[in-house]
Amino acid sequence: MFSIxxxxxxxxxxCATVKSPLSGVWYTDVKAPFAxxxxxxxxxxxxxxxxxxxxxxxTGDAGIDAxxxxxxxxxxxxxxxxxxxxxxxFAKYKVFVYGE
Amino acid sequence: xxxxxxxxxxxARHLFIVSLLFIASTINGQNISKYYNSSLQGNGTLYxxxxxxxxxxxxxxxxxxxxxxxxxxxxxxxxNFSYYxxxxxxxxxxxxxxxNQRFSSSAKKIFIETKKNKWHYRYSTSLLFKxxxxxxxxxxxxxxxxxxxxxxxELNIKTKIWKKQTSVTKKILTLIKYNQ
Numbered sequence: 001m002f003s004i005x006x007x008x009x010x011x012x013x014x015c016a017t018v019k020s021p022l023s024g025v026w027y028t029d030v031k032a033p034f035a036x037x038x039x040x041x042x043x044x045x046x047x048x049x050x051x052x053x054x055x056x057x058x059t060g061d062a063g064i065d066a067x068x069x070x071x072x073x074x075x076x077x078x079x080x081x082x083x084x085x086x087x088x089x090f091a092k093y094k095v096f097v098y099g100e
Numbered sequence: 101x102x103x104x105x106x107x108x109x110x111x112a113r114h115l116f117i118v119s120l121l122f123i124a125s126t127i128n129g130q131n132i133s134k135y136y137n138s139s140l141q142g143n144g145t146l147y148x149x150x151x152x153x154x155x156x157x158x159x160x161x162x163x164x165x166x167x168x169x170x171x172x173x174x175x176x177x178x179x180n181f182s183y184y185x186x187x188x189x190x191x192x193x194x195x196x197x198x199x200n201q202r203f204s205s206s207a208k209k210i211f212i213e214t215k216k217n218k219w220h221y222r223y224s225t226s227l228l229f230k231x232x233x234x235x236x237x238x239x240x241x242x243x244x245x246x247x248x249x250x251x252x253x254e255l256n257i258k259t260k261i262w263k264k265q266t267s268v269t270k271k272i273l274t275l276i277k278y279n280q
Binding site for chain 2: 029031040041042043044045046047069070071072078080096098
């Protein structure tokens, strides 16, 4: 019974993966560029995110549109992404939109 | 058979302890870098304090999350907030109260949507950077009051959550002041 539980837990870890240019098996906390436009200066920032638990349940809207909309941004200057994951149990993907 | 199970249990226990130590080392209450972003602009530095929640009204099952954007060359900071409730409302203004300090500001609609069985009201308001500092410096319990055409909505926050939010946000605001 213990072996089965251990196997299940082992199987379940590392399931919650996240999009990232670099990733760690145990821990990931990476910020990276996503996109840049020719628009000048930013005065507003909007964010959006999606999360995954054990790779079983994944929810959220980490879209550029959702992030821009949350701050009322109509002209996008640049977009960054931030990926976090802990032991494959929990993963979060955030998008930050800068603009005006 | 029993021997191998004991060995496996020991290995699993070691892995569990190492994992806990690793998680404990990464979860540091004063590590503020995971609570904000900064971006260098032509006209100053743009700071974004990530969305925070905890303000609720349990009677009407309303909850509020807010984020803060501040450009160092401006006097005021933008405070965008999302308010979720079943009733449909028109928000006119918002008041931030902590201790005996009270700051009011008009609220500008960004959008209104539905989320599951609730309304999602997304509004924007602004506060002077000085006022923001005072609001997050108070150690007393804080509350946010929404003034709507359908009546006022009082949102409270648990003391433990508020203490953590003020400690993090105050530190970020101090960092901004040093870099101005």
